[in-house]
Amino acid sequence: MTVLSHTLNHARQLLETTRRFVERSDDPYVISRFGDLQIRVDVAAALFERAETDPSPVAVTEAQIAAAEALIAASNAQFELTGHRTALPSPLDDPLRVKYRIVGNYHLNGVL
Template sequence: MNALTQPTPLDQARQLLESTLRFVRKSDDPYVISRFGDLLIRIDVAAALLKRAELIQAQGQSTAEIDVAFTEAQIASSEALLAASNAEFELTGQRTALPPSLDDPLRWKYQIVGNYRLNNVVPPRVRSAV
C-alpha cells in the first residue's frame, strides 16, 4: 500500500487487530485469547488467498481463474475486516469508523465463486481492491 491508495480490507483488518491488541494486551481472559486466535487465523487465511491469487495471475492462468481467485481473497479479507471490527467493539467498547471499503456486497462475490466452481460459469470482469 502506498500513500496515495486507500488501505485494503486486509490492511484495515490488520490495523484494527493491532489497535485492539494494544487495548487488551496481556489478557488472561480465555474469551479474549480465543477471539484473538480466531482473528489471526482469519487474517492469515485472507493473506494466503491473496498471495495465491497473485501467484495464479503471475502464472498467466485463465482470466476467469484469476478473477475467481481474487474474488475469494476479497471475500476472506472483507470477512476478516468485519470480524476484526466486531471484536474491537466487543473487547474495547469502541468502534473505528471504516471507510467505504465494503461497498461491494459480499453476497454477489459468494455467488460468483460458487457459480464458477460448481457450474464453470465465467465471472464478469469486475474486480475491486483486496
C-alpha cells in the first residue's frame, strides 16, 4: 500500500503543479483537461480508501490501476499544458495489462 500511496500523492502533486501553471485559464480545452485529471485523481483516491478498508487483492489491484492511470494522465497533461514533464517513478510491480487481466478475470469469471 505504500507504493500505491506514493503513486497517488505523485499524481496529486503533478495536478497541483499543472494547476498553478494554467490557473485562471479561460481556454475550454485547458478547463476540460483539468477537470478530467481531477476526476481521475479523485477516483484513484476513493479506490485507495476502499482498498485500505477492504484490502482484498482485487480492491488493491483496482486502486493500483486507478493511481497509475491518474499519474500517467497527470504527467501527459503536464507536458501538454506546460511544456514540461516531471520524471515518473516506476509505480507498479506488474505491468498494467496484468493488473487489468486480474480485475477482469475476477469480475467476469469470479477467478482471482
